[in-house]
Amino acid sequence: MLTHNLGYPRIGSQRELKKACEQFWAGKIPTEELEKVSNSLKANNWEVQKAAGLDLIPVNDFSYYDQVLDLSMLVGAIPERFQKLASEKSPLDLYFAMARGYQKEGFDLKPLEMTKWFETNYHYLVPEFKEDQTFTLQGHKPFEEFTAAKKSGVSPKPVLLGPISYLLLGKEKEAGFSRIDLLDQLLPTYTAILKKFRELGAEWVQIDEPCLSLDLSDQVEEKYQQVYDHFNAELPELKVILANYFDCFGDNLDRALRLPVEVLHLDLVRCPSQLDDILSHQSLANQTLSLGLVDGRNIWKNRYRKSLSMIETTIQQIGKERVWLAPSCSLLHCPYDLDDEQRLDPEIKGWLAFAKQKIGELKDLKMIALTPYATNSRQKLQENDEYINSRASSTKIHNQKVKAAIWALKEEDYKRSSAFSTRQKIQKERFILPLYPTTTIGSFPQTKELRLLRSRFKKGEISQAAYTGKIEKAIAEALKWQEEIGLDVLVHGEFERNDMVEYFGELLNGFAFTQNGWVQSYGSRCVKPPIIYGDVSRPNDMTVKWSKFAQDHSAKPVKGMLTGPITILQWSFIRDDQPRSQTANQIALSIREEVKSLEKAGIRIIQIDEPAFREGLPLRQKDWANYLDWAVKAFRLSSSGIQDQTQIHTHMCYSEFNDIITHIANMDADVITIETSRSEMELLAAFQDFKYPNEIGPGVYDIHSPRIPKQKEIIDLIAKAKSFIPKENIWINPDCGLKTRQWEETKAALSNMVEAARLLRKLDS
Missing domain, CATH: 3.20.20.210 (TIM Barrel)
Known part of the structure; x- marks a missing residue:
């Protein structure tokens, strides 16, 4: 049984990244100082997750502005209006211009459109596509992060937004074509990215396909088979974790179970009912199931008994070797560390868990599931019971x-x-x-x-x-x-x-x-x-x-x-x-x-x-x-x-x-x-x-x-x-x-x- 995380907050517990970016935009600090802040934040995030005992730690989950914009830069999806700027400015200047617009030195460039990341309060930068869109591998950010994480002594797992979700989350900037038809042009670049990770020593890669939570056309659903068959053929030795979150696989479940991937990640916070559907599904073969039991979008303590029941059920069906534990989604949507809160009502604070504590909950759940009768396991379970029960009976809640x-x-x-x-x-x-x-x-x-x-x-x-x-x-x-x-x-x-x-x-x-x-x-x-x-x-x-x-x-x-x-x-x-x-x-x-x-x-x-x-x-x-x-x-x-x-x-x-x-x-x-x-x-x-x-x-x-x-x-x-x-x-x-x-x-x-x-x-x- 492995534990892993889908992504960690990146702004810093004291909003260090926010402050550094705004100073950089104002011309008060150089690029080197901004990079120093970002490298420190990444190293700290890896160390926190390593100390919590995670078996696989995400990399490429850090971003200066937005992870979808990062991917647009990586695959060279630069809108035409930014091309001249790209030839005159650094990649970082171009990146922020696409995010914020650029109105100086004779340029008057509107930024990329911004919209909600599914039904969260996070906003992403919408990729823009044209009919003759080309894609090329540009930049080194994810590979440098992987190398740095590996040198720091963690077990890094690259995280990448999947090609189909990337296209679906974008928009056509001209009529007469569908962006999903760009998949054939995009796949070689994605393959090059994965091959680069493999050359650097990656054993696992997490590919996020959150659009598998949506109602998809038959055409799009069939594209998933094409993509993952292609990846499997090109990189048979690279193990893929296919991550879906924010809802059930739903009508896409049968297709997902037939994809040649080693691990399927399930959001069991938003859709606990899907576990029974998957365990009883005839297409479930040898895939490992990553159980997203710890809520990545809210701050309440995990109900250990409820999670342990799901873990036990899954182990009984497929064995503990094929069970992984994880948050439901990236912890991007959670605050950093509950220990930083000194003014919260102690009773209310006892009911909460922030990102650092949620990583600890994975460690607890793994320990209790594997050694239920050990003293430490029984103590952790009893402590959790006490917090859960105290919240349910508190007079602070009901009016x-x-x-x-x-x-x-x-x-x-x-x-x-x-x-x-x-x-x-x-x-x-x-x-x-x-x-x-x-x-x-x-x-x-x-x-x-x-x-x-x-x-x-x-x-x-x-x-x-x-x-x-x-x-x-x-x-x-x-x-x-x-x-x-x-x-x-x-x-x-x-x-x-x-x-x-x-x-x-x-x-x-x-x-x-x-x-x-x-x-x-x-x-x-x-x-x-x-x-x-x-x-x-x-x-x-x-x-x-x-x-x-x-x-x-x-x-x-x-x-x-x-x-x-x-x-x-x-x-x-x-x-x-x-x-x-x-x-x-x-x-x-x-x-x-x-x-x-x-x-x-x-x-x-x-x-x-x-x-x-x-x-x-x-x-x-x-x-x-x-x-x-x-x-x-x-x-x-x-x-x-x-x-x-x-x-x-x-x-x-x-x-x-x-x-x-x-x-x-x-x-x-x-x-x-x-x-x-x-x-x-x-x-x-x-x-x-x-x-x-x-x-x-x-x-x-x-x-x-x-x-x-x-x-x-x-x-x-x-x-x-x-x-x-x-x-x-x-x-x-x-x-x-x-x-x-x-x-x-x-x-x-x-x-x-x-x-x-x-x-x-x-x-x-």
Whole structure:
């Protein structure tokens, strides 16, 4: 019985990689210093896993920005617009230009599109393909990492995203072909990569094919046989671990079991039922099964007895020599080390496990499974039982008042009092906005001074009065600037907020918070998800004070800014002892109370952000209906119970809407703002056949890049939008909040956006 890991966090326990990358981008450190930081992080990760006794340790799981972008660089899938830059700059400069865009030295290059990694809160850079796409092996990163790991004394296992998943996760940049047809061109390069690993001494290679969790066409399914037969023929001595995660193999199981691979990895956290299906399947021959028992996406301790039952069942069927133990997926989605948390409630801390502890859980499970009667095994099992039982019986978890409120909900609680057509007329008369009204999504740049201010206030170094005064000054200055450039609907800037989920979690009951529980969202963007451990309730107002202050200081409407129930759910580590829908409704009730308080305080427009709505959609269509039903109802619960004249906005980003557009409409927000800029309005194709009834703001520039949009490109994007949406229903806005940008970029970009709106009004007048 072997233990192995699919991938380890890479940002550093203190976000060392984030800080180094941002210094490098700012020109404050040279390439050598960035490489020094990355090499130190990799060496530390290998040492931690080696010390935990892992039999195989992943390499090539480290990335400066994104593992899919790494692969695009490795196979030479460089979009044509970057080719000239590639000839003039270093590979690292090219890499970051593809990730972030490049707008200097005469270049004006848009970055690759960014979207969600399946239904996680991690974002990857979408590969771009053309019909005559060629692939060549370029670069040395994975091979250098393998060599370095081997020299450090670990047993390295290269990790590589599989060729079919890589193609499926990309997109065609021109019509007339299917990207899966590029497989024949791609296979020789993949084969060259695997041969290089074999030459360096690799015995095992982990090939990730997470698209085996999706509904696949017969054509794509057959491609898997072609690919792995080819690898087996070309490299019969290289042993392949085929890793699938985030759901069952499902209809793809029969094909997966017939592939010539030595090990199949199963995500038994997301789909425990598949174990019985596989063990009883007639095609299960001599493959080893890697049991993904330790949750790679949440932070609760493993229930050893449940895992041991699965291990025992598998051993009885196929023998212990063919059983491996692993996390369910890469630990990229988990914080580093629970030992770094000094302020957590000790009782709650006892229920948790971060990446380092999860590796330890594999060691425990292996020991207990192989030597169940040994003293150490019985002690470990007893300790685990005590933690699991203490959580189940804790008085911190249950709030009967909250449970009663959920049970008392009626159908009318999920509806606005009038249809949108009625509300729209009332709202247009109330706000008297111009054609193409302009707004932003909510946040403005979080400067170093602001972050320091919040930190000092939390530490008690400055008084409440001093803190409030400085935040009010920042809000007033932001309002004045917005009025000066001519924005139509303003925002207060969210200067008092650390993170759009963490801020609300700190003000709600049922949440706990970490000091160093950082996980990567994209690039250098790290988040510290709250932990929902108990029933959720709202003891006091959360945003009314700041929103009222802002509205009192402007004659223009200032949006109240809230985070929606599904996003709070998705971007937290959520409890696993009750259905997600129940937790979502508890959060929705709390947001509903806040919406009512904002309305009472005179806030006329309230935005309830739901960027994670699409992210929560299950991977297989058969499971969609149930999720969409309760997720839409949770949003409607949070946004109803108010007057027709109060306008509800919502915001979604990096989401494909085509297949769920009717459900988006059923959310019944008066205005929805969405990301469309990186895809150049491609997402609006969802609105071609479906006539979206409400108002919509297609994001006209990408805030995840420092690149400043030109007025003409904004006008051109809105021209595309007009072919899908009536001009009377179009708003103009960035595609997301501006928290991560610098003020210089923000002011230039928004000024261009407002001027573009003015020009459009003249053209359409």
